[in-house]
Amino acid sequence: MEEKQAVSRKILDFLQQEGINPEILKQIRAFLDAHPAGNPDRIPTPRYAYYGNEIWEQALTAILCGKNLLLAGGKATGKNVLAQNLAALFLRPMWNISLHVNTDAASLVGTDTFQDGAVTFRPGPVYECGAQGGFGVLDEINMAKNEALAVMHAVLDFRRSVDVPGYGSLELRPETRFLATMNYGYAGTREMNEALASRFAVIAMPTISQDNLERLLSEQYPNLNRKTRGLLAGLFFDLNKKCLNSEISTRALDLRGLLDAVDLMGLGLNPAAALDMGITNKSFDPYERQLIHDMIAARIPSKLRCDQVFDR
16 A cells, blocks of 8 residues: 555556645645545556646546546547556545447446355446545446446436446445546547536546657656657657548558657667557558658657667
8 A cells, every 4th residue: 555655646647747726735635534445456547647727627627626637639649648657646445447339237237146056246447446435447347338328317416326227226435536538530439428427527538749749758668868859749749740630541650659769679679660550550441551650750760779869
């Protein structure tokens, strides 16, 4: 638990350095004093920081006011990174609930099971989250059928309870929050039910800025030299511009892929080959793949070596 508390303090110090409103920071400390840390095995340790003061202040204010959050945005906007940072900051156990077309009420709340020859209730992630005062991340909420999510209405509004037929109901602990993520661009998504949407405070997640992307690269890879950070950030925004103009699909706009490519470079793989693996080859259309490859070549010379990328 001490390790998790150290992570929380580190994020709090980061927010202070970022210039977050001191009153908000004061209320975070009051929240931590009022609600002891939950199950340490489920409290995340974020790999990445989220950069963006305005979004941080919106999210923190909503959490402190007892609201549930809907993080809506496209690829590479840091929805899950922010959710993970919030859970770590508030020392809340986190449940990642990946939603899809086959999600039903039982998979969220729980279902009957046999144990020692008797029928008992096996809690689902929403029930567990409410019982332990955790943060539940409803990932890609607009991929699930609206009728399956109807069970969430009482969980998310003023009632704050989970009704389990045959087993009574559970009152959510006061520190429980639900954070949903949504991307309209993915295949299989659908229009979100108005009744469900009204139960969230909504944040429109912007694409990371070039300055913040360079900061992220600097934080994650301290020995990545400044010139290369600038080239990689510039490449990402070249791809973003092409996506916005519908010249290429969003497959290549993959921040995870960019970071994966840097990891591969760190182990000695040629930078151009690493970027092909992390970005170019995410597209399966030959014409588009060649276009992306040419964009990378325009920024990253094919003869660039790993010893020119990192400061040893």
